[in-house]
Amino acid sequence: MIMKKKITIKQLTLLAMLLSLALVLSIAESFIPFGIPGLKLGLANMVILLAIYYFGFWMALAIDILRVIISSIAIGTFLAMGFWMSLAGATLSFFVMYVFYRWLKIFTPVGNSIAGAYTHALAQILVGVFYLGSWGVFYYFPVMAIASLITGTFNGFIVEMILKNKYLSTAVGYEKTTI
C-alpha cells in the first residue's frame, strides 16, 4: 500500500545515507548556540527536501520523523519540550514543503525550502505557546522567522544544486534533471 514501486538496493542505500546525513546534521547543529530557544540552521531540512524530490511522500516522511526521534535520543531531549518542538516543526514544515512540491509548481526548491523553514519556526513557537501556556513566546518569532528565511534560502539553493547533479539523480531514479 505504501510503496507501489519496488525499492532498489541503490535507492535503499541512498535512503539510509540520507537518514544518516539528516541525523548527523541535526545532532551537529544542536551544539551551535544562537542564544534564542529553538533557533537552528535547519540543515536537516535540506535533506528532507531532497528526500521529497527523490523518494516522494512516505519515504521522506519516514526520514523526517526518524531523524527527530533518533537525534533527540542521542542529544538526550527525547519527550522533553525540545523534542515536541522539533517534531511539530519537522512535521508541519514537511507537509508545507510537500504541498509546494506537489501542487505549487511555480516555486522551485528554493521557494519550497523558504516556506518549510518559515513554518518550522512557526510550529516551534506554537508548541512553545501550548507548552508554556503563554502567547508571550511569540516575542522570539520575528528573530526566528528572519533567521529561517535566510537559512531556508541558502538551503534551498544547495538542494537545487544537488538536484541538478545527473549522477545522483540517475542513482536514485529521479527523472526530472532540469530543475
Place this chain on the structure above:
Amino acid sequence: MEKEEITQQKPEKKKNFILKHLWDFVLLGVLLVGTTTAYVARSAINNKSKDLDITATVLYEGNVMEIKDEHGKNKNPFILSSINEYQEIEIQGRHTTLTIGLKHNAIAVVHSGCPGQECVHEGWVDRPNHPIVCAHNGIYIEIESDNWSDITIG
C-alpha cells in the same frame, strides 16, 4: 568570436535565473517585509518600555510556581522595582535546577543545567513583554508592568 558569445550568454543566464526564481523571491519578499515590520514594532516597544517598573512571574509548565522565602511565604511573582539588593534563588525545573538572579528592576537566569543555555544567554531583562524561556526545563519567566498603558509609540 567565442569570447563575444560568452559575454552575451552571461546577461541571458542572469535573466533566466531571475525568471526561474521569480515566485521564490516574491514569497521571500512578502515574508521578509511582514516579519521585519513585526521585528521593528517589537524593538520600538522595547525601547520605549525601558524605564518601567516591572514584575516577574516564574511559571512552570504554564502554572505559577510556588517559591517560598525564609518565612515559608510565597514570593512569586517578584516585584522587581522594590528589590534593592542583588539576590539569587534556586528553582527546580523538569530536568535540572536553575539559579535566577534578581536585582532592582531586572531579572536573569544566571545558571542553568540545560544543554542549550539559551535562558542564560538571554542575560538581564529589564523591560516588560520580554520573556525568558528555558524550554528544556519547562520554565517561563513572564515580565509585566502596571505602567504598560503609559507607553506611546511614534
